[in-house]
Amino acid sequence: MYQPLLEIDLTTGTMTPLELPREVRERWLGGTGLGLYLLSKEIRRGMKVTDPDCPVFILTGPLGGTAVPQSTDMVIVTVNAEFSRNVCASHAHGFFAARLRHAGWDGIILRGRAAKPVYLWIDGDNVELRPADHLWGQDTFETQRRIIDANSEAGPDISVYCIGQAGESLIEGSSVRGDWAYGANQGGSGVAFGAKNFKAMAVVETGTVPVRDATRLEEIGARWQAAIATANPGFPESKNYDGFKYMTGPLADLGWIMGKNFTDPEVGVAWSARLAKDSAKWKFEAVGGWNCQAACHYKAKCTTGPMAGLEFTGYGGEIMEELGPNLGIEDPGVAFMLSGLVDGYGMAAKGAPRTIAMLMEAFNDKLITSEQIDGLDLTWGNYTSVMALLEKTVTREGVGELIAQGLMATAKAFGIEDRAMHMHGVGFNDHDPRATPMVMFQMQVASGAGPNWQTLVEMMMGRPEPDLGYEESLTAKDIDRIAEASHVTQKAKLLYDSLGACYFSFIGVRGILGYISESLDAAAGVHISPDELLAIGDRVLTLQRLINIYLGYTPADDFDIAERLFEPIPSGPVAGNGLTRDDFVRIRDEFYEFQGWSLLTGAPTDETLARLGLHDIHVGAVVGGNT
Numbered sequence: 001m002y003q004p005l006l007e008i009d010l011t012t013g014t015m016t017p018l019e020l021p022r023e024v025r026e027r028w029l030g031g032t033g034l035g036l037y038l039l040s041k042e043i044r045r046g047m048k049v050t051d052p053d054c055p056v057f058i059l060t061g062p063l064g065g066t067a068v069p070q071s072t073d074m075v076i077v078t079v080n081a082e083f084s085r086n087v088c089a090s091h092a093h094g095f096f097a098a099r100l101r102h103a104g105w106d107g108i109i110l111r112g113r114a115a116k117p118v119y120l121w122i123d124g125d126n127v128e129l130r131p132a133d134h135l136w137g138q139d140t141f142e143t144q145r146r147i148i149d150a151n152s153e154a155g156p157d158i159s160v161y162c163i164g165q166a167g168e169s170l171i172e173g174s175s176v177r178g179d180w181a182y183g184a185n186q187g188g189s190g191v192a193f194g195a196k197n198f199k200a201m202a203v204v205e206t207g208t209v210p211v212r213d214a215t216r217l218e219e220i221g222a223r224w225q226a227a228i229a230t231a232n233p234g235f236p237e238s239k240n241y242d243g244f245k246y247m248t249g250p251l252a253d254l255g256w257i258m259g260k261n262f263t264d265p266e267v268g269v270a271w272s273a274r275l276a277k278d279s280a281k282w283k284f285e286a287v288g289g290w291n292c293q294a295a296c297h298y299k300a301k302c303t304t305g306p307m308a309g310l311e312f313t314g315y316g317g318e319i320m321e322e323l324g325p326n327l328g329i330e331d332p333g334v335a336f337m338l339s340g341l342v343d344g345y346g347m348a349a350k351g352a353p354r355t356i357a358m359l360m361e362a363f364n365d366k367l368i369t370s371e372q373i374d375g376l377d378l379t380w381g382n383y384t385s386v387m388a389l390l391e392k393t394v395t396r397e398g399v400g401e402l403i404a405q406g407l408m409a410t411a412k413a414f415g416i417e418d419r420a421m422h423m424h425g426v427g428f429n430d431h432d433p434r435a436t437p438m439v440m441f442q443m444q445v446a447s448g449a450g451p452n453w454q455t456l457v458e459m460m461m462g463r464p465e466p467d468l469g470y471e472e473s474l475t476a477k478d479i480d481r482i483a484e485a486s487h488v489t490q491k492a493k494l495l496y497d498s499l500g501a502c503y504f505s506f507i508g509v510r511g512i513l514g515y516i517s518e519s520l521d522a523a524a525g526v527h528i529s530p531d532e533l534l535a536i537g538d539r540v541l542t543l544q545r546l547i548n549i550y551l552g553y554t555p556a557d558d559f560d561i562a563e564r565l566f567e568p569i570p571s572g573p574v575a576g577n578g579l580t581r582d583d584f585v586r587i588r589d590e591f592y593e594f595q596g597w598s599l600l601t602g603a604p605t606d607e608t609l610a611r612l613g614l615h616d617i618h619v620g621a622v623v624g625g626n627t
Helices: 022-028 031-042 096-102 140-150 189-195 214-231 243-248 250-254 265-279 318-322 332-345 352-364 383-395 400-404 407-414 437-446 457-461 479-496 512-524 530-550 555-559 581-595 606-611
Strands: 005-009 014-018 056-059 074-079 087-092 107-111 118-123 126-131 158-162 176-178 182-184 198-204 283-287 297-301 311-314
Touching: 022 031, 022 530, 031 056, 031 074, 031 087, 031 479, 031 530, 074 096, 074 182, 074 189, 087 176, 087 189, 087 530, 096 158, 096 198, 140 158, 140 176, 140 198, 140 332, 176 189, 189 198, 214 512, 250 265, 265 332, 311 332, 318 332, 318 352, 332 352, 332 383, 352 383, 352 400, 352 407, 383 400, 400 407, 437 457, 437 479, 437 581, 457 479, 479 530, 479 581, 512 530, 530 581, 555 581
Parallel strands: 005 107, 118 198
Antiparallel strands: 005 014, 056 074, 056 107, 074 087, 087 182, 118 126, 158 176, 158 198, 176 182, 283 297, 297 311
16 A cells, blocks of 8 residues: 655754655656656756755655565655756665565655754654764765664664765765665765765664555465566576676676776676686675565675685676776776775766776876876776775865766866766766667667666567567667667656566566556555556656756757767677667657657657646646647
C-alpha cells in the first residue's frame, strides 16, 4: 500500500508526514516518475542544486521492500549539479529503500539548509535530526560505522546513506553512498546533500511493508524470480554472482574496457586478462540487497601484488576500469585500492578520476608540465600521483581546486578541451560507448538525466526483450535500429525506474509487464494493464523532457560531446565500431520523430502531450508544450 513521505525543512528543523492523493501515486507510481512530477511543481528557471529552496526527493517505489525480486531501488531526484539543463535522477540499492518502507515511509523530501551539519535518524515514527559536526570530514565508510555503532541498541539492521569529503566540499561528481557497497553516483547527488549541510540519513529495520495480498505477492515474486533466472543464466538464483568478475571476460570481449583516456583499447584488454589471473587468487564474498538474488556487489580481499591484504566492499567493476586501465594502471590490486579511496571520498568515478585521466594524457603528450600540476609526475600508471590529486581535489588545494570544478573547467584552464572525454561537458558511465553505439546515443540524447542509463542497452549485448517486441537481440552493427530501440526501451526503463526494484529484475524477462501488473495489484491494489504500464513510462520520459526544456535544453545540446567519440575504435576486439557524426545526426532526427518531439525546439509536440494526457501539465510557472 502507499505510505506518506517524510517532509523535512532543514532550516527550521520541522518534520511532517506528507500524504499524496492516490490519483497522483497511480499516475506517477514512485521513484523517478513521482520525483519528476514533484520536482516539476517546484522548479524555477536558474535554480541550482546549491540553492536552499532547491528540493531534494529521495523516493522508493510501490514494489520496494516487498517479495518482488531485488526490490531494493531508491532514487534521488533534484536539479542536476553537473549539467544545469538536465535533472538528476540517481539510483541506489542495498537495504535502505526497503527499510525506509518497512519503517512506514515511502520517501523523504529535503528542503532548506541546516545551519550546522545534521543527520537524519528514522526508527518507525520516531524521526530526529541529530548533530553531525563530529561526522563532518569523515569518509563514507567511517560515517556509516560511527552512526551504526552509536545506535547499536537499535539492533544490527541499520542502513546508512551519506556523503564523504567530496560532497561536503561540493566537488563536481560527488555521490551519496551507503549500505557499505552502494551509491547514487549520477547527477552530483552528493552536492545536493552537502549544500544542505545534510551529512547522512539512517533507518533501522522495524517491520514489513503493508500490502493488499501478501500471499499472492509472494507467489508472483517466486514466478518472477524463476523468469529472471531463465532470461539471465549468468545470474543464478543463489547469492553467489560476483559482478566484479564480469570485468574479466564479457566486457573485455565487447570492447567496453577503456584504456588511457580512451586512446588505447589494448590496455583494457591486457588489464582484463591480468585481472582474471590475479583475482582468481583473491577472496570474495557476494553482497546483495533486500531480497536480492543477483548479489552483484561483494566483499573482497586482495592477495596479490603491492596491495596484498587490502580489503574492500563495493562493486568495483566500472569504477576499477576508470581507476585502472583508463589511468594506465596495470596492477588490478592498485585499481582495487583506488576504488575504495574514491568510494570513501564519496565521488563518482566519472568525475575527478576522468579529469585526472585527461591530465595524464596531456602530460604524457607534453601538453602540460609538472610545474602546472603542483610538481606531480603524471606518467601513465603513477598511482601515487593519482592519490595525491584525489586528496587535493577534496580539499580544494592547488590544482585540486580546478579539478573540483569539473572536467571542462579543468580542460579550459589548460587549453586541452580536445582531450576531455565528455558528454554535455561532464564524464559519463565508465565504459567505452563506441563499442556498443546504442550506449553512446542513449547516454548523450535519450537520457534526460545527464549521461545516464535510461534505455535497455543490453539489447545490443545479446539479450532480447520479448515483451517489447524484440524476440532477438540486436548487435553493435544494427545502427539503423538504434532510434526505434531507444524509443521503445526508454519507455520501459523509466517505468522500471518508478517501481522500486533493481534494473536486473526486469531486463530480458519474458512476461515482465504481466509480472509488474500483477505485483502492483497485489502490493497496492493498483489495477494497471500491461499495455497501460508502458504509457506510464512514456508519460514519465515526456515530463522529464518538459523539465529539461524549461531549464533551457535545446536540440543543439545533443551535439555537445567529445569529438573523439565519433572516431572508430582504433584496435582491440571490436576495432572499427562506433558512430560517425552523420550517423548520429540521422539517428537523433529519427529518435525525435519516434518520441514526438519537435526538431526545432526539442519539446514534445502538442499532439504528444494530448496523447499522454499531459496537455495541461505545468512545469514551474510555465505551461509545458511547444510545437
